[in-house]
Amino acid sequence: xxxxxxxxxxxxxxxxxxxxENRKQTILDKxxxxxxxxxxxxxxxxxxxxxxxxxxxxxxxxxxxxxEGTYSFIxxxxxxxxxxxxxxxxxxxxxxxxxxxxxxxxVIGVPIGILTAVFIAEIASPRIADIVRPMIExxxxxxxxxxxxxxxxxxxxxxxxxxxxxxxxxSLLSVILILSIMILPTIISVSETAIRAVPKSYKEGAYxxxxxxxxxxFRTILPAAKSGILAGVVLGIxxxxxxxxxxxxxxxxxxxxxxxxxxxxxxxxxxxxVLEQGYAEGLHEEMLFSTGVVLFLFIMIINIILNxxxxxxxxx
Amino acid sequence: MFKNKFSKKLVLVLSxxxxxxLFTACGGKQQPSDNTSSGNxxxxxxxxxxxxxxxxxxxxxxAAKKALEEFTALNPGVTYEYDATGSSTGMKNxxxxxxxxxxxxxxxxxxxxxxxxxxxxxxxxGVAVAVNPENGVNELTIEQIxxxxxxxxxxxxxxxxxxxxxxxxxxxxxSGTRGAFEEIVGxxxxxxxxxxxxxxxxxxxxxxAEEKNAIGYISFTTLNSNSDKVKGLDVSGxxxxxENVQKGSYKISRPFNMAYNEENLNEAEKAxxxxxxxxxxxxxxxxxxxxxxx
Numbered sequence: 001x002x003x004x005x006x007x008x009x010x011x012x013x014x015x016x017x018x019x020x021e022n023r024k025q026t027i028l029d030k031x032x033x034x035x036x037x038x039x040x041x042x043x044x045x046x047x048x049x050x051x052x053x054x055x056x057x058x059x060x061x062x063x064x065x066x067x068e069g070t071y072s073f074i075x076x077x078x079x080x081x082x083x084x085x086x087x088x089x090x091x092x093x094x095x096x097x098x099x100x101x102x103x104x105x106x107v108i109g110v111p112i113g114i115l116t117a118v119f120i121a122e123i124a125s126p127r128i129a130d131i132v133r134p135m136i137e138x139x140x141x142x143x144x145x146x147x148x149x150x151x152x153x154x155x156x157x158x159x160x161x162x163x164x165x166x167x168x169x170x171s172l173l174s175v176i177l178i179l180s181i182m183i184l185p186t187i188i189s190v191s192e193t194a195i196r197a198v199p200k201s202y203k204e205g206a207y208x209x210x211x212x213x214x215x216x217x218f219r220t221i222l223p224a225a226k227s228g229i230l231a232g233v234v235l236g237i238x239x240x241x242x243x244x245x246x247x248x249x250x251x252x253x254x255x256x257x258x259x260x261x262x263x264x265x266x267x268x269x270x271x272x273x274v275l276e277q278g279y280a281e282g283l284h285e286e287m288l289f290s291t292g293v294v295l296f297l298f299i300m301i302i303n304i305i306l307n308x309x310x311x312x313x314x315x316x
Numbered sequence: 317m318f319k320n321k322f323s324k325k326l327v328l329v330l331s332x333x334x335x336x337x338l339f340t341a342c343g344g345k346q347q348p349s350d351n352t353s354s355g356n357x358x359x360x361x362x363x364x365x366x367x368x369x370x371x372x373x374x375x376x377x378x379a380a381k382k383a384l385e386e387f388t389a390l391n392p393g394v395t396y397e398y399d400a401t402g403s404s405t406g407m408k409n410x411x412x413x414x415x416x417x418x419x420x421x422x423x424x425x426x427x428x429x430x431x432x433x434x435x436x437x438x439x440x441x442g443v444a445v446a447v448n449p450e451n452g453v454n455e456l457t458i459e460q461i462x463x464x465x466x467x468x469x470x471x472x473x474x475x476x477x478x479x480x481x482x483x484x485x486x487x488x489x490x491s492g493t494r495g496a497f498e499e500i501v502g503x504x505x506x507x508x509x510x511x512x513x514x515x516x517x518x519x520x521x522x523x524x525a526e527e528k529n530a531i532g533y534i535s536f537t538t539l540n541s542n543s544d545k546v547k548g549l550d551v552s553g554x555x556x557x558x559e560n561v562q563k564g565s566y567k568i569s570r571p572f573n574m575a576y577n578e579e580n581l582n583e584a585e586k587a588x589x590x591x592x593x594x595x596x597x598x599x600x601x602x603x604x605x606x607x608x609x610x
Contacts, residue, residue, distance in 0.1 A: 082489070083505065084490060085489055085490075085495075085504075086505050153526070160527075166481070167480060167481055167529065168483060169527070170512055252510075252512045252513070253488075253512065253513040254509065254511060254513060255489070255507065256510075257509055257510055264510075265510060275515045276488050276489055276515070281490075284490060
């Protein structure tokens with residue numbers, strides 16, 4: 001009897017302890033819920049704050065009655081000269097240069113990136129893959145300004161001395177080369193993951209039908225992994241468009257002129273803002289924010305197009 | 317069990333602290349210690365008080381503010397304003413009393429002198445024409461420099477060098493050095509299309525050091541710290557030295573002028589105008605990269 005009561009009491013104590021612990025857990029849960037919510041809010045607030053700031057500053061020159069002076073938006077985005085001292089603000093040639101540079105980086109960087117991913121995932125022996133993969137991860141971790149210094153010290157003299165007919169290294173070509181290297185790690189690592197995710201049975205089936213290794217890779221694996229590979233390409237393009245610090249050191253940044261050859265100097269949209277923000281004032285400063293607005297829209301448009309393409313490819 | 321609970325609490329406390337930290341870091345902007353600064357260090361011997369109302373050239377801004385900071389540190393009762401609006405506005409506002417002291421990074425125009433203001437050069441500024449040390453050219457005239465920057469001379473052989481194209485390098489738009497260089501050399505708004513643009517004196521020096529055929533312009537202070545990497549050209553026969561700027565034989569230089577109407581000045585402004593010509597005042601201008609006038 002006595003021992004039973006003791007057991008009962010002990011049980012009750014244990015129950016109480018559990019109850020207490022549970023209550024603590026719920027409070028803790030709620031607190032953490034708030035913590036998570038606040039963290040999520042930070043991102044949302046940041047997006048809105050940046051967008052509102054850029055647009056409110058950058059759209060002012062196009063609104064009649066702006067105290068710093070006004071400028072035609074059409075002239076702004078189609079103009080081929082950027083001469084703030086003469087009140088000429090045209091970024092058309094920069095938009096074109098940005099498109100050229102991005103397309104060039106895709107043309108060089110994407111095939112190399114995808115083939116490297118195939119090599120690591122399918123062809124290379126595990127030993128070699130384990131050497132190549134960390135190298136690529138390291139490439140991803142290098143700060144962009146160091147790419148710029150490398151470009152300035154190696155690529156620019158190389159282009160000047162061995163490639164360019166104009167004895168000038170700062171060029172669209174240098175920009176494209178730098179950007180191609182910079183987007184490689186993103187494309188390779190995302191593509192590799194996608195290729196590895198292709199079910200083994202596909203491969204085995206293809207081999208069973210008598211396909212060669214190359215046929216398996218190009219006819220079976222790559223089509224099956226295309227959605228993931230495209231995601232990598234999209235991320236890579238995003239990096240190429242937004243890149244500034246590396247590009248500014250190898251681009252030349254002229255004040256006018258659409259690039260006619262890949263040996264011409266270029267000024268990209270991103271460069272324009274960084275180059276002149278230091279000294280700009282009045283309308284000039286606002287026009288730099290307007291340049292930011294255009295960059296913002298440019299990236300949004302490209303993202304929408306790429307996502308459309310991606311979803312179409314996936315549907316097929 | 318205890319350990320587990322303890323570590324949970326620790327995590328909670330830390331994450332809450334982090335969040336609070338994040339928010340306060342974003343929200344709690346410190347007031348910027350803007351143009352208006354009041355020194356609160358040791359008291360001066362004779363207590364001068366008042367506001368120094370000044371403004372003008374953006375090129376003088378750095379030097380003038382350095383001197384103003386030095387002066388207000390010595391005289392804690394004094395505060396200052398420097399409104400960087402440009403040389404012409406500076407002179408206009410000094411003449412009509414909007415600023416009590418105006419600064420210009422150039423000679424005063426005749427129309428500005430006629431307003432009856434007192435004006436004095438407080439310092440000088442020199443701009444060096446820099447080329448790669450491998451470049452055989454050692455001297456150019458102002459006219460040749462102008463033609464190069466306008467794109468009329470495009471090959472080094474036209475000015476006594478090797479047969480290779482000239483790579484023209486300029487500062488970015490809005491730079492004070494660029495404005496002064498264009499004005500003195502005489503190619504305002506006529507920079508050749510396709511000139512390489514670099515931001516900052518240091519970037520130009522680095523570029524010229526790398527590019528054999530480049531020509532750029534940099535302030536004297538940058539030339540001195542890069543004298544092993546770039547070569548400063550003689551301009552119309554004068555070497556780019558501080559002495560030649562002070563003598564007036566090196567032409568790509570300009571005075572930093574101070575202008576004021578005597579009757580507008582308060583006690584603090586009078587003392588500051590005198591301070592600029594003391595050793596301390598001149599040294600502070602020199603610290604900011606200007607060349608002493610004495």
